[in-house]
Amino acid sequence: MKTVQDIDALEALYDTASGAALTKVVHRLTPQYAKWINTSRFVVLTTVGPEGTDGSPRGDIDPVVRIVDDNTLMLPDWRGNNRIDSLRNIVRDGRVSLMFMVPGSSNVIRVNGTAVLTDDETVTSTFEQKTMHPKSVIVITVGEAYFQCAKAIMRSELWTGDAVAGLPTAGELIKEQQAEFDAKGYDDAYPDYAKDRMW
Incomplete structure (x- = not known):
């Protein structure tokens, strides 16, 4: 090249x-x-x-x-x-x-x-x-x-495109590096985590 x-x-x-x-x-x-x-x-x-x-x-x-x-x-x-x-x-x-x-x-x-x-x-x-x-x-x-x-x-x-389906979640990205990680539990808890701990 x-x-x-x-x-x-x-x-x-x-x-x-x-x-x-x-x-x-x-x-x-x-x-x-x-x-x-x-x-x-x-x-x-x-x-x-x-x-x-x-x-x-x-x-x-x-x-x-x-x-x-x-x-x-x-x-x-x-x-x-x-x-x-x-x-x-x-x-x-x-x-x-x-x-x-x-x-x-x-x-x-x-x-x-x-x-x-x-x-x-x-x-x-x-x-x-x-x-x-x-x-x-x-x-x-x-x-x-x-x-x-x-x-x-x-x-x-x-700002005008549709949301992209099928993207890996944050939990799935972690699980890719750490096989035993509870990706679903992490992703399910994330909205509350963000709301309660944003500060």
Whole structure:
């Protein structure tokens, strides 16, 4: 298989980026970008560390991040599986990317920047939900933000396609690696687990 070995060869494959593709990039959250992000309840957080990269979906019942000012976002780390892969990466390498999505919208907002982690109770306590608060909060400094072309979501019919039947369940995915695992019991309990332990 032939591979692309340098930037000149890569750029030769593509046309020059359009003016709009370049001018859409902002280096702070403008009112319109802030309005869009403040509507999003779902984001994919991407980090990098010594072991490689990590992409982590994050969701909330409210806006998934808090906009502190036009250069700062806060993302609470709600209760999960305790792998803390993203958090380990941030502590060692602050580079992050975020991809915000809103159901029904074909646009995606991307933010690149740097992050630190805080467990300061004066911060974590401000995110209280159902008497619980996150153990830590990711504080992101915006380096750049821009919207992603809608073609990918339109092409995939992400919001308009029918639900796909026959996908493996979470329990079945675990059972594939652990033969004695009770996949059905896990899947049957999962709705209550998600409802009771989301924080």
